[in-house]
Amino acid sequence: MSKEGAGVDLDKSLGYLLKEASTALRVAMEEVLRPLGMTVTHYSCLELLAQRPGMSNSELARGAFVTRQSMNVLLQALERDGYVARPAEAAVGKVLPAQLTPRGRQSLEEASAAVRAVEVRMLAGMTENEQESAFRALRSMIHSLRGPA
Amino acid sequence: MSKEGAGVDLDKSLGYLLKEASTALRVAMEEVLRPLGMTVTHYSCLELLAQRPGMSNSELARGAFVTRQSMNVLLQALERDGYVARPAEAAVGKVLPAQLTPRGRQSLEEASAAVRAVEVRMLAGMTENEQESAFRALRSMIHSLRGPA
DNA sequence: CACCGTATGTCAGACTTCTGACATGAGCAA
DNA sequence: TTGCTCATGTCAGAAGTCTGACATACGGTG
Incomplete structure (x- = not known):
């Protein structure tokens, strides 16, 4: 196990650290969602629908x-299993607005609590100011990455 | 396209923002690596080997x-295509130390430059101090997430 | 009106990554 | 020594995601 090499500049790369943090968060979420029979994408879809009912597949x-x-594959599974409902035909255009069923809402409740706990744990040890500046930093990175293609 | 819903608290979630930033970075990297016929994992593997020659598959x-x-699947492909070399048998134990071939080193050079440019673009508009505090914030999140399982 | 660019929902196939499992080898303790 | 634990490399199958493609529908401009 050669743990010590050159002064690997990966240790100084914000990009690498960003991926590391994101992976750690995903792993932590998978850990708490697995007992509930849910994946991260599964949960994300339900959470989005809870906060903005009627979102389309593309949204x-x-x-x-x-x-x-x-997302379409996932939505079809969620619909089949009774977590989500979509109209058979579009009222206008092709967009099919999706909604949570009572079962979906209930399933989301447990998951949401578990995920919130993970986020709380992630932010433990950071002051309000530190969180705020981290927020702005991430926003800035996203903006810069998306801007000049 | 209903863009305005409730005051979605996802917009205030550092976890969501972290995933968003990580995705933006991955997309940006894929954009510049695709013309070189490389994926992000592909590049990551070569970069790691350049900085710490002799790393094992698990490392x-x-x-x-x-x-x-x-990684084993990827490594076998990289070996087959001549980017990486591993001994046929382990000198000690089962660990097979991998190394870049000249071809691998050359291929990495272009990719590394492209990825560095992406990281520079990502950090544009951030002061040295902001970068430093973002660094500490991410480190803190990682530590907290991995700590209390 | 017709046209074109954009966005959507969906199907099909391929690729990547994961989970599960097995055998091997190092390290340590009894 | 024997036994136990852990890590590694690898194979096989399953699951998730992606790219490519198609038909359809909206919104603007000619």
């Missing part, structure tokens, strides 16, 4: 950071 | 945040 995909094809 | 997996099974 959900953007909100969960996956392609609309992936 | 590389941890460094690239994937399972050792996934």
Whole structure:
């Protein structure tokens, strides 16, 4: 186990650290969601629908950071299992607004509590100011990355 | 396109923002790596090997945040294509130390420059102090998430 | 009106990554 | 020594996600 190499500049890369943090968060979420029989994307979809009922498949995909094809697969499963309901036909255009069923809402409740606990744990040891500046830093990175293609 | 809903607290969640930033970074990296015929994991593996020659499959997996099974699949492809070399048998134990071939080193050079440019773009508009505090914040989050299982 | 660009929902196939499992080898303790 | 624990490399199958493609529908401009 060669633990010590050169002064690997990966240790100084904010990009690498960002991926590391994101992975740690995903792993922690998977840990608490697995006992509930839920994946992270699964949960994300339900959470988005709880906060904005009527979102379309494509909107959900953007909100969960996956392609609309992936979200479609998930939505069909969630619909089949009774967590989500969509009209059979679009009232206007092709957009099918999705909604949580009572079962979906109930399932989300446990998951949401578990995920909130993870986020609280993640922020433990950070002051309000530190959280605020981290928030602004992440916003800035996102903006810069998306800007000049 | 209902863009305005309730005051979605996802907009205030550092966890959500973390995932958003990480996704933006991954997308930006994929954009510049695709013309080079490389994926992010592909690049990560080569970069790790450049900085710490002789890393094992399992070590590389941890460094690239994937399972050792996934890294093994990638490593076999990289070996087949001549980017990486591993001894046929372990000198001691089962660990097979991997190394970049000249071709791997050359391929990495272009990729590394492209990725560095992305990171520079990401940090544009942030002062040295802001970067430093973002660094500490991410480190803190990682530590807190991994600590109390 | 017709046209074109954009966005959506969906299907199909391929790729990547994961989980589960097994055998091997190092390290340590009894 | 024997036994136990942990880590590693690897194979096989399952699950998730992606790219590519198509038909459809809206919104603007000619």
